[in-house]
Structure formats: C-alpha cells, structure tokens
Amino acid sequence: MLLAQQGAATVSTGEAVSFWVLGPLALAGALGMIFARNAVHSALFLVMTMLSLGCIYMVQQAPFLGFVQIIVYTGAIMMLFLFVLMLVGRDASDSVVEVLRGQRLWAGVLGVGLAVLITGAVARSLIDVTDQGLAADTANGGRGNVANIGQLIFSDYLFPFELTSALLITAAVGAMVLGYVNREQRGRRTQKELVEARFRGEHDRPSPLPGPGVFATANSVATPALLPDGSVAPESLSRLIESTTADKLAAERESVAGTGPAAGTRALAPGKEESR
Amino acid sequence: MTRAQLLADDPLWLILIKAVALLLLGALATMAMIILERKIVARMQHRPGPNRVGPNGWFQSIADAIKLPFKEQIIPDTADRKVYFLAPIISTIPAFLAFSVIPFGPEVSIFGERTVLQLVDLPVGVLVVLACSSLGVYGIVLAGWASGSPYPLLGGLRSAAQVISYEIAMGLSIVAVILYTGSLSTGDIVDAQASGWYFYLLIPSFLIYCVSMVGETNRAPFDLPEAESELVGGFHTEYSSMKFALFFLAEYVNMVIVSAFCTTLFLGGYMAPWPVSLIGDNYFNTGWWPLLWFFTKTWFFLFVFIWLRGTLPRMRYDQFMRLGWKILVPANLVWIVLVVALRAFRNEAEISATTILVAGGIVLVVLIGLSFLLPDRAAPDEDSDRVPVTGGGYPIPPLDLVVPDKDAAAPRRVRRKRQTASVGAGAEKETEQ
Known part of the structure; x- marks a missing residue:
C-alpha cells in the first residue's frame, strides 16, 4: 500500500490521463479479441491492444520500444496474420468444432499458470527491485534512450540476442523447407509444360x-x-x-x-x- | 538551444498553428498533385488533359474535391460494414501523422517566438515514419477484405505482401544513413548532411530507397493492388463517394511523405543546394528560405512519381516480389556490411579515403574478372522428336520455299474474286426469296 502510494505520487496528470485512456482500450481490445466471432475482427482487436501498449511505452519514456512495437508487431506480424486469415477465406475460421481434444481445459490451466507467473514478476518488481529513475545512465540519461538500448543489446545481452535471432532464422528456414518440399521434388514447370499438361487432361479443364x-x-x-x-x-x-x-x-x-x-x-x- | 529544446518550448497556439498547417499541406498538396499529374501525363501522351474548369483547366482538382464527397455512397450487400467504414479512416490518419517529424526548416521566428519548422523532434523520428506507413497498409488490406468481393480481396492481399516485403527494403536502406549520422532523429540527420548530402555518399542506399518508396506507396509501375487491367480497381473497387476520396487522399499524402522523407534522408533536407549555398556565407540557408529548397526537392520527387507513371508499364506480381526479396534486400544487406566494415576500418586504423577507394577499385576489378570465368547459362535442350503443342507448332513455311512468280499467281486471285462475287449474289437471291 505504501509502495503504491509512493508510485502514485510520481505520476503526472498527463501520464495518468493517458494511462486511463490507453489502459482500458488495451483491455477492451484483448477481451474483444477473445470474444469476437469473426477471426479478422479478433485480429483487429489484437491490433488495437498492441497499438495501445505501444503508446503506453511511449508515455513511459521508452519511445524506441513503443515504435518498434508498432512497426514489428502491428505492422509486420499482425499483417501476416491478416494475410493468412484472408487466404483461408472469410467464413472458414468460424468453425466451432474443436480440433484439439481437451483444448479448453489445457488453455485454462496454462492461462492460470501464466497469470501466476506474471503476478509473481510484478510483485517482485514492486517489492525487491529498487528503481533507478529514468535519468539514470543506463536508462534515458547519458547518451539517450536509443543509444543506451543499442549499447546494452550489443554488449551485456549479446548472447541472448543472438540466440533469439538464431531461433527465428531456424523457424523461418524450417517453414520454408516444409512449404517448398513438394515443389522442389516435382521441379517447377514452365508455362509451356503447363499448357501441354492441361491439354493432356492432367488438370480439371484446359481453359481458365x-x-x-x-x-x-x-x-x-x-x-x-x-x-x-x-x-x-x-x-x-x-x-x-x-x-x-x-x-x-x-x-x-x-x-x-x-x-x-x-x-x-x-x-x-x-x-x-x-x-x- | 537544440532543436528538441526549442520545440519543447513551443506555446500551445504555436503547436496548433503548426498542426493545422501540416493538415492543410497534405490536403493542398494532394489537390495540386492530382491536377499536375493529369496535366503532365497528358503532355507526355500528346493530349491536352483537363481543360474545362478554370483557366486551362487548372481548377479541375477543386471541382473534383467538391464533387467527390457529395456523390452517392454505395455499400455492397456483402460488405462487413464496420470494417468497411473504418478502412479509409485507418489509411488516412497515419499518412498525416508522419508529417509531424519531418523537419521543414531551421530556426525561425513566428510572431516573436523562436522555433523550428517541425512539429516534434523525437529521438526516434525515422521510426515514426516507418510505423505510420506500416499502419496505413491496414486501411488498404481491410478495405479489400471488408468489401466482400474477390477483386478487392485480391488487391488487399497483394498490398499486404507488397508492403511487408518493400518495408524491409526501405528500412534497410535507412540503416546506412543512421550509421553515418549516429542518430534516429530526423533533425540530426539533416544537420549531419551539412558536410555532404547522403545521396552521393550512400548511392546504393539512395537507389534502393527510391525503388522501395515507389513500391511502398503502390504507385506505377508497382501499383499491383489496384491494377486496373487485372483487378478492376483493386482494393477500392467497391468504394465510392467520400470513402473513395479518403483513399485518394491517403495515397497522395503518402507520396508526399515518402518524397519529403527521402529529401530529409538523402538530399540534405531543407539545406540550400550547392551553388546557392556559396552565396553570402550560406545566407539562403537561414530564416524562411530553406522552406523553398525543401519543397523544391520534394516536388522533384513527386514529379518523378508522375514521370514513372507516364513511362513504365506495370510489373508482373512475381517479378515485383523477386525484385524486392532477391535483389533489393540482399544488395542492401551487403551494402550495410560494407559500410560497417569501412567505418570500423576508419575508426580503428587511420586509413585515408583514397586508400579505401583504391582498395575498393581493385576488389571491384577482381570481381569483374572473376565474373568472366563463370560459365554461361546452358541453352535449354529442345526435344527434337516431340511435336510442340503451341508456339513452335504453328505452321512455318519450309526454309527451301520457292515463291511462285507474279504471272502464275495472278489467275488464282481472279478465281477468288469470282468466288466471293458468286457467294454475294447467292446471298442476295436468298434474301429476295
């Protein structure tokens, strides 16, 4: 309680206003994402949540993180989600049949587990960690936010950073191998070969x-x-x-x-x- | 005082004036751009272009701007109404938002208040423009999806894939600039170009940026999302009235943004060009003069946009994707590695620019020499026994064909004439009966 009061004392009016606007928006987006019936609407609600989070980061004096959140998550990743959703068609995602057995049960168990983890982390950050303030040399002081982040990523956190990139590259290459394995075996046909195959009856019909x-x-x-x-x-x-x-x-x-x-x-x- | 400090000092009325000016700038530039585009493309195609409204038709844009919002709105029955309504708004707002970080000029005095011609100077200004462009695509993609018909859907899909791939190329081409400047702030990037503009210092980055900025704004020859020969109107096929006008606005404002951004990154922003910068101890680089240089450079890029549209045919979708992923992105990565290596060398050991240039030249010559050693691509072996179905299967006269002389050919022609005559006569008889 004391800690909460101390924290509240340092919050400026502008920050409080933006929090009470962006926080409920993010929450509404998250709830909407779960309860929306249409998959594309779900994705859009998630975009709203991510945008609100990005804006909250900016308000918290982390402009780099905020804009990277918008560029990477909303700009690239959610766009890929939308891309896939559109490819499978408008109504295909409305199916209510559960493909994975016991999905809801496990989702509930894992969700509770995640909630416990997050609560633990937040509680620890509130009790154990002493705050350095934004003006500290490792935060926004010294050479500024962006330079400090770069410094940390390429010195102290180089190994985790490289590990993450290796993981992502492995995932990308794996997806490409899985996606292209059939085409590679067959060899790609030229336009001429395709025309001949059409007229031989290998396709449904010769014309479009x-x-x-x-x-x-x-x-x-x-x-x-x-x-x-x-x-x-x-x-x-x-x-x-x-x-x-x-x-x-x-x-x-x-x-x-x-x-x-x-x-x-x-x-x-x-x-x-x-x-x- | 630095730019950021000057801007932080701005009173509220000044911020409001700047915001309204930016909003007007977008709308006015769009109207000017539309009439200019129609006039210039018309001139390139030897026709007069719009010539009805106002002197020589120069007020056509104003007439269109008044007419378009008052047209009837048609919403397709299959549309997802909420998203259909949101899409044009989503595409327009980020386009205007990106203006806020573009530095239009240095320190000036507005009504006695010292300030900089820029709305905000964020330490991550470059990322703001990228973020806005990545958000604007949502409008196009959602418009395609929400219209509920196949052509817009295809347009939206194309746009999503296109922007994702060209944003990577665009982001990478900015990396070299950031490496040279050491800052992500747009104001710092302009200041850093006082000693030399980046368009010749970083030629590969500049070229790749120019290609990807056309791809990013969905303009010809990369206007695949609205390819009218394939997709009717692409993502905006089902849109009409004000909603369509908003898409129009977003497209042109985006063009102005990427041009202004290119000016900022590579053409020294608001700085006076070379011969002018020598006059009177760079007098023309102070006060309100830089605004002129900035808009001259920006309009040059906008003219190039129009020029490209009047000149180049639209690329095929797979060629376009191949250009993005297989040429622009790898070339950019190699270039970034080169830039980093050069800078590291120059920082570590005191190597002069000439040494680097000579070494680079030697490496280039060796690479060209090695490229001659590469074997030529083998010609595809044709199966001579097989009768081709199309193309080569078309009846071709034999090589030893003897053309019969005129006298031998003459009677045949006569006979043909008679045949047609008799057919005609027969037909007449039939109608008489």
Whole structure:
C-alpha cells in the first residue's frame, strides 16, 4: 500500500490521463479479441491492444520500444496474420468444432499458470527491485534512450540476442523447407509444360474458369455467368466468396436466371409482388 | 538551444498553428498533385488533359474535391460494414501523422517566438515514419477484405505482401544513413548532411530507397493492388463517394511523405543546394528560405512519381516480389556490411579515403574478372522428336520455299474474286426469296 502510494505520487496528470485512456482500450481490445466471432475482427482487436501498449511505452519514456512495437508487431506480424486469415477465406475460421481434444481445459490451466507467473514478476518488481529513475545512465540519461538500448543489446545481452535471432532464422528456414518440399521434388514447370499438361487432361479443364456474369440487374462479380440455356454456370462463382454470396444472392441469381416465380401480369414492379 | 529544446518550448497556439498547417499541406498538396499529374501525363501522351474548369483547366482538382464527397455512397450487400467504414479512416490518419517529424526548416521566428519548422523532434523520428506507413497498409488490406468481393480481396492481399516485403527494403536502406549520422532523429540527420548530402555518399542506399518508396506507396509501375487491367480497381473497387476520396487522399499524402522523407534522408533536407549555398556565407540557408529548397526537392520527387507513371508499364506480381526479396534486400544487406566494415576500418586504423577507394577499385576489378570465368547459362535442350503443342507448332513455311512468280499467281486471285462475287449474289437471291 505504501509502495503504491509512493508510485502514485510520481505520476503526472498527463501520464495518468493517458494511462486511463490507453489502459482500458488495451483491455477492451484483448477481451474483444477473445470474444469476437469473426477471426479478422479478433485480429483487429489484437491490433488495437498492441497499438495501445505501444503508446503506453511511449508515455513511459521508452519511445524506441513503443515504435518498434508498432512497426514489428502491428505492422509486420499482425499483417501476416491478416494475410493468412484472408487466404483461408472469410467464413472458414468460424468453425466451432474443436480440433484439439481437451483444448479448453489445457488453455485454462496454462492461462492460470501464466497469470501466476506474471503476478509473481510484478510483485517482485514492486517489492525487491529498487528503481533507478529514468535519468539514470543506463536508462534515458547519458547518451539517450536509443543509444543506451543499442549499447546494452550489443554488449551485456549479446548472447541472448543472438540466440533469439538464431531461433527465428531456424523457424523461418524450417517453414520454408516444409512449404517448398513438394515443389522442389516435382521441379517447377514452365508455362509451356503447363499448357501441354492441361491439354493432356492432367488438370480439371484446359481453359481458365469462366468469368462472372455481368447483367443489367446486378453488376457484382458474385453474379454467376449463365450457360446458353439460361442455367447458372456453377464454375463462374468464386471459390473464395462462394459461401457468402451464393447464399445471400440466391434470390438475385434466381431472378437473373429466370427460374424464380414469374411476376404477375398486373404487377407494377416484378420484385414487389412476391414479398407481399 | 537544440532543436528538441526549442520545440519543447513551443506555446500551445504555436503547436496548433503548426498542426493545422501540416493538415492543410497534405490536403493542398494532394489537390495540386492530382491536377499536375493529369496535366503532365497528358503532355507526355500528346493530349491536352483537363481543360474545362478554370483557366486551362487548372481548377479541375477543386471541382473534383467538391464533387467527390457529395456523390452517392454505395455499400455492397456483402460488405462487413464496420470494417468497411473504418478502412479509409485507418489509411488516412497515419499518412498525416508522419508529417509531424519531418523537419521543414531551421530556426525561425513566428510572431516573436523562436522555433523550428517541425512539429516534434523525437529521438526516434525515422521510426515514426516507418510505423505510420506500416499502419496505413491496414486501411488498404481491410478495405479489400471488408468489401466482400474477390477483386478487392485480391488487391488487399497483394498490398499486404507488397508492403511487408518493400518495408524491409526501405528500412534497410535507412540503416546506412543512421550509421553515418549516429542518430534516429530526423533533425540530426539533416544537420549531419551539412558536410555532404547522403545521396552521393550512400548511392546504393539512395537507389534502393527510391525503388522501395515507389513500391511502398503502390504507385506505377508497382501499383499491383489496384491494377486496373487485372483487378478492376483493386482494393477500392467497391468504394465510392467520400470513402473513395479518403483513399485518394491517403495515397497522395503518402507520396508526399515518402518524397519529403527521402529529401530529409538523402538530399540534405531543407539545406540550400550547392551553388546557392556559396552565396553570402550560406545566407539562403537561414530564416524562411530553406522552406523553398525543401519543397523544391520534394516536388522533384513527386514529379518523378508522375514521370514513372507516364513511362513504365506495370510489373508482373512475381517479378515485383523477386525484385524486392532477391535483389533489393540482399544488395542492401551487403551494402550495410560494407559500410560497417569501412567505418570500423576508419575508426580503428587511420586509413585515408583514397586508400579505401583504391582498395575498393581493385576488389571491384577482381570481381569483374572473376565474373568472366563463370560459365554461361546452358541453352535449354529442345526435344527434337516431340511435336510442340503451341508456339513452335504453328505452321512455318519450309526454309527451301520457292515463291511462285507474279504471272502464275495472278489467275488464282481472279478465281477468288469470282468466288466471293458468286457467294454475294447467292446471298442476295436468298434474301429476295
């Protein structure tokens, strides 16, 4: 309690205001990330949390850490997450089937463990560690924040730093080996070889898939192309967005294809008749 | 007083004036840039360009700026509305934010208050620009995703991959500058160029930065996220009205930012160029004059952007990625190692610049000599027995073809004419019946 009061005495108004704005934002982002139904929304909430954390670092006189947090985590890593999420499609991530058995139980156990660890670390930093203040030579004093960080990373913490980079490089190379192993065995085909393979029947069809239909009633790319007999060409619907548009635009497709109920002869607007 | 101290002294009204000026600068530069781009590209293509609104059509941008926000908004049925709404905002705000660390000029006096023409001078100023550009991409990627149709999605995906890869090249090209300056602050970088601008001291860094800044802003020839020949409009296909205008604004403000940043990093920022800097003990480098030099240099880069768009065709996506990952990034890494080694040598042993240049020249000659020893790439062995399906399979006249002379060919032509005539007559008869 005493320690908390001592800490509170040194907090300026501006810092307190920014904390009470950024802290709840970060927390809301974290909760939103867990409870959002859509995977991309989850990722966006996480971005919000990371941005708030980055801003808190800057307020705490750690500008380098704050901006690196934004560049690396929000800029690069979350962008990769989004990239993957978009590649798997919009609704693929909404599956509620648990792939890993006992996932929730273990997540709960590990979560509690992590919470205990963090509480221990914070408690220790509050009780045992004596603070040096930001003006200390190893903090923002001396040659400044950035130079001090560089000094520490390349002298005292060189070995852990190199270990981390070795770990990351190993992970990257491993991912590439796993991802490219099939392609390397087959050898990459040239455009000419691909054309020949298409005509030999090694692929589903020799030509590309038909494009979307563009009609007077709908200019969306989700509108299917029509075959000569007026029926829908199923191949013209994109695999990526089929799950959403095929359902949502079913009525529109029907009216375009002419398979829906015909309008009454006395109806002024053909579409309104059926809704009544 | 140093820059940071001067800026910390600023009263609130001065900070507000500067912030509003930066906001106006972005918007006005966008409008000027759009009309200039249309005029210049038109001139390059031998056509008049916009010539209806105002004298010679120079007010076209103003008309467009008024018209665009008042157009009808169309939100696709499949769009994810919240994200769709957020995306243009996310792409615009960081673009303007990056202006705050660009030094536009040295110490001046505004209404009696000594200050520097810069909003803030952070010790990590360079990182601010990088962070803003990495945040701005979210707008494009989310716009692509939230539109709920395939072309924008593809545009968004391309943009994500493109910006991640070119941001690495861009970040690496800045490393050499930081090594030379010993500071991440934009003000210090400009000051450090008093003895020599970095664009010739660090030529490889400058060139790589120039390529990656075009890639980073999604401009031709690297405008793959909105490639209109492949993706209709790319990420902004489904956007209209004010939201589309915001994307437009973000793109052009980003161009101004990267140009201003390039000026700061490599062209000596607001410093007067060489012949001018000799006049009157560098008189033109004081007061408000530097603003002129700064904007001259920035507009030069903006003109290059337009020039590139009028000149180069769009690159293919895989070529573009190969350029980024296999050429720019490795070349940059090698260059950084070279710079570090040179600096270490110069710090340790007192080696003069000539020694380094001579040694570098010898190494270069040896490398060129070694490159001649490399075997040429073997020609791909053609399977002569196989009948090719396409390309070579097209009927080609034999090499010993004898062309028949004119007299022999003449009757054939006559016969053909008769045939067509008779067909025409037949058709007429049919219609008569």
